[in-house]
Amino acid sequence: MAGKLILYVDHVSQPSRALSLLCRAIRAPHQEIYINLMKGEHMKKDYMAVNPFRKIPAAKDGDTLILESCAALRFIASKYDSSDLWYPKNLDIRCKVDEYLDWQHLNTRAHGVGYFRNLVLLPALKKTKPDMQLVNLHKKELKRVQNDFSKYFLGSKPFISGDHISIADLLASCEFEQPIAGGFEFSETILNFIDRVRAEVGPDYDKIHASIRETAKQMMQ
Amino acid sequence: MAGKLILYVDHVSQPSRALSLLCRAIRAPHQEIYINLMKGEHMKKDYMAVNPFRKIPAAKDGDTLILESCAALRFIASKYDSSDLWYPKNLDIRCKVDEYLDWQHLNTRAHGVGYFRNLVLLPALKKTKPDMQLVNLHKKELKRVQNDFSKYFLGSKPFISGDHISIADLLASCEFEQPIAGGFEFSETILNFIDRVRAEVGPDYDKIHASIRETAKQMMQ
Incomplete structure (x- = not known):
């Protein structure tokens, strides 16, 4: 159609x-x-x-x-998005959204996936113990990601590009949820950030996250 | 200022x-x-x-x-860019530029860097032999990248988003040049693509690429 x-x-x-x-x-x-x-x-x-x-x-x-x-x-x-808030046309704001979207590939995403895959997914599928050397490597990198995200991308602002949520914040929060479902403990700064994203998105946020939380729970039993 | x-x-x-x-x-x-x-x-x-x-x-x-x-x-x-050609505002065209820019992080870039770093850079800096297992892994992946780029991103078009060069083509060509400087042999499809980028950019293309070609040559001696 x-x-x-x-x-x-x-x-x-x-x-x-x-x-x-x-x-x-x-x-x-x-x-x-x-x-x-x-x-x-x-x-x-x-x-x-x-x-x-x-x-x-x-x-x-x-x-x-x-x-x-x-x-x-x-x-x-x-x-x-007729509101122009989720991916603002103003170039000085938009470039900060783009900057995070480009950065996250080798940072939030790479190590969030690496942590969850090696600690939760592969052991459940292969019925083996996790490779803790790999898990710990991704854990260490996730702590660096947490630090870079909090200090550089967020700073004193509520969201990456300023006062309003954007597609960058939404993706960041969805990525953070994966290691969280696998037991990773993020700092208060990150957890408060996720709460702000949840508040902006509404009840759909937890509805859409239900399946990964349930899947991870079952896999870790 | x-x-x-x-x-x-x-x-x-x-x-x-x-x-x-x-x-x-x-x-x-x-x-x-x-x-x-x-x-x-x-x-x-x-x-x-x-x-x-x-x-x-x-x-x-x-x-x-x-x-x-x-x-x-x-x-x-x-x-x-007042011409609106390098990053077109038309969303159906722009998304193809964005699609390549997002894809390349873990593909063209990851394996072009991996190949050059392990075959040329690290051996020159550390005065050791290259880790050929790693080099061959990146070589194999670069061949897959070449295939995906030629078939999906380029297809029958001269450039990624159609008839005109964009920032995606420029970045792709600059990335391809790194393994080439390290001796990797790309297909005719990729070499012809690079020639089209060079023709659009003009003499600056080879001027700006002179230092990596010279550096690689010295390192491989």
């Missing part, structure tokens, strides 16, 4: 949650197609016809396909 | 070259401050006052500081 926005998501995935929450927050009309990661649906033919890289999330808006989550967040906010 | 654009760069660094070339291509008035990586100037106090993460490139436009290169490319093109 021309112009229809479709998200391919599984809410156990951090950027999937960010995309779903953005669409709900800005009331962008959209459809969600669930691609169950645990069942390997992202590796099946049907989905590979959408995303040859076999990753989620992906977004399709009419004929426009976007296979990277940050690019999809930018696109959806630009097209569907 | 208010409003003045300053780049902190060393042209042996891929994203430094992309930023310098963008400013030249769109004739953005700017000043370049050289931070010599080989001399460790990025680790010194003076530079840490600019960038606490001790990385280059960085950009400063008046009071606005940008520590991530993709964010800086977006900002500079948005502010100084």
Whole structure:
């Protein structure tokens, strides 16, 4: 259907949650197609016809396909957020949103994923003990990420780009939730930041985070 | 000076070259401050006052500081490119530029850096033989990157977002040049793509790439 926005998501995935929450927050009309990661649906033919890289999330808006989550967040906010708050057009503000979105790939995301994968996911799937050397490496890096995020990206502001939540804050919070679900203890600064994001997003925030919290709980039993 | 654009760069660094070339291509008035990586100037106090993460490139436009290169490319093109070609405002085109800029972090960049660092840089600095297991891992991944870039990002188009060069193509080409300087042989598709980028940028392209080519040559002797 021309112009229809479709998200391919599984809410156990951090950027999937960010995309779903953005669409709900800005009331962008959209459809969600669930691609169950645990069942390997992202590796099946049907989905590979959408995303040859076999990753989620992906977004399709009419004929426009976007296979990277940050690019999809930018696109959806630009097209569907009439408030101009989630991805502000003002370049001096926008560049701070972009700066975090670029930085997080090798920082918040890399080590949040590394921690959760090695401590929770792989041991549950393979029924082995976690590789604690790897877990501790990601733990150490997550503490550095926490420090850099608190001091440089947040500073004394409530959100990354200033007084209002943006797509950068939403993605950051969804990423922080993954190691939290795996037992990582962030500082008060980070926990207060997450509370501010939750307050802006509303009840959908915890609804969308329910599946990763439940999945992690079961895996750690 | 208010409003003045300053780049902190060393042209042996891929994203430094992309930023310098963008400013030249769109004739953005700017000043370049050289931070010599080989001399460790990025680790010194003076530079840490600019960038606490001790990385280059960085950009400063008046009071606005940008520590991530993709964010800086977006900002500079948005502010100084009156042609609207390097980072097009049309969302369906722009999202393809963003998609590549997001994808490259863990692909073109990660493995181009990994290949060059392990085959050329570390052996020269440490006067040891390269770790060929690591080099071959990055080599294999670079071949996958080449395939993904050629098939998905380029397809049958001359540039990533269509008929005109964008900041995504400029960064891609500058990244490809690093493994090339280290002896990696890309396919004709990639080499022809680089030629198209060179033709669009003009003689500055090879001028800005001279230092990495010379440095790599000396290191590999």
